[in-house]
Amino acid sequence: MVIAGVAVMRVQVAVDKSLALRQVMYRMRYDGDIHDRGERALVLLSGGIDSATCLYWAKSKGYDVHALTLNYYNRWVKEIEATRLIAREADTRLIELDIPFVKEAFDIYGYREYRDGDMRWSSYIPSKNLLFYSIAAHLAEYMRVRWIVGGHNRDDTLFFTDTRREYIDGINRLFRQGFMLNEPAEIVTPLLDLSKVDVIRLALHLGVPLEHTWSCHTRAERHCGRCHGCRSRKDVFNAIGIMDTVEYEQ
Numbered sequence: 188m189v190i191a192g193v194a195v196m197r198v199q200v201a202v203d204k205s206l207a208l209r210q211v212m213y214r215m216r217y218d219g220d221i222h223d224r225g226e227r228a229l230v231l232l233s234g235g236i237d238s239a240t241c242l243y244w245a246k247s248k249g250y251d252v253h254a255l256t257l258n259y260y261n262r263w264v265k266e267i268e269a270t271r272l273i274a275r276e277a278d279t280r281l282i283e284l285d286i287p288f289v290k291e292a293f294d295i296y297g298y299r300e301y302r303d304g305d306m307r308w309s310s311y312i313p314s315k316n317l318l319f320y321s322i323a324a325h326l327a328e329y330m331r332v333r334w335i336v337g338g339h340n341r342d343d344t345l346f347f348t349d350t351r352r353e354y355i356d357g358i359n360r361l362f363r364q365g366f367m368l369n370e371p372a373e374i375v376t377p378l379l380d381l382s383k384v385d386v387i388r389l390a391l392h393l394g395v396p397l398e399h400t401w402s403c404h405t406r407a408e409r410h411c412g413r414c415h416g417c418r419s420r421k422d423v424f425n426a427i428g429i430m431d432t433v434e435y436e437q
């Protein structure tokens with residue numbers, strides 16, 4: 188009985204400690220900083236500036252960082268190459284999965300169907316983040332991932348409603364209800380309050396290899412310089428006053 192009592196006490200102490208730690212973690216997370224080093228993070232990596240910045244952010248936090256990239260239908264090879272280059276440069280394990288049933292609006296409608304002439308529609312994927320985070324969650328349970336890191340910035344939220352905080356919070360709520368093997372993973376979005384200009388500043392601070400990133404929405408060998416992705420990238424680099432080392436067609 189004494190042994191059992193000691194065992195119960197030890198369990199209770201462990202539970203208390205765990206709860207206290209979680210409460211501290213909760214506060215830190217919403218203060219924009221996480222100090223608990225050594226936990227595993229899975230970063231959704233697309234080859235763009237935002238996700239590359241998230242990868243380096245997660246590394247700077249000391250996590251055991253893995254990257255996940257999802258090859259949806261007809262994903263442009265330059266984007267895939269960029270993803271692989273960034274992961275290699277960051278010395279991070281990259282999990283690459285093919286999901287050919289997931290298509291961009293471009294694949295269905297082509298360029299002629301832009302709504303109100305808004306070029307961003309070309310890269311829209313219905314339910315993209317619900318799908319991507321669900322796949323990440325599936326892996327996360329087996330991999331004991333604590334943090335799933337998504338690279339949405341403040342400007343994204345103006346157009347892609349599935350990047351907004353309430354949407355991500357909704358997915359996190361489902362994770363908490365659905366995880367059975369391990370403690371639920373949680374999506375964190377460190378760039379969500381940052382503008383594109385702020386993201387580049389953070390990227391420069393973290394040493395992100397921006398020259399390897401891919402921002403173009405067309406299927407060009409080099410950045411086309413004309414699409415929404417390219418124009419937005421050019422604007423941001425011009426605003427900061429630094430030279431972009433990627434090559435543009437124009």
Ligand SMILES: [Zn+2]
Nearest residue numbers: 403411414417
């Ligand atoms: Zn372009």
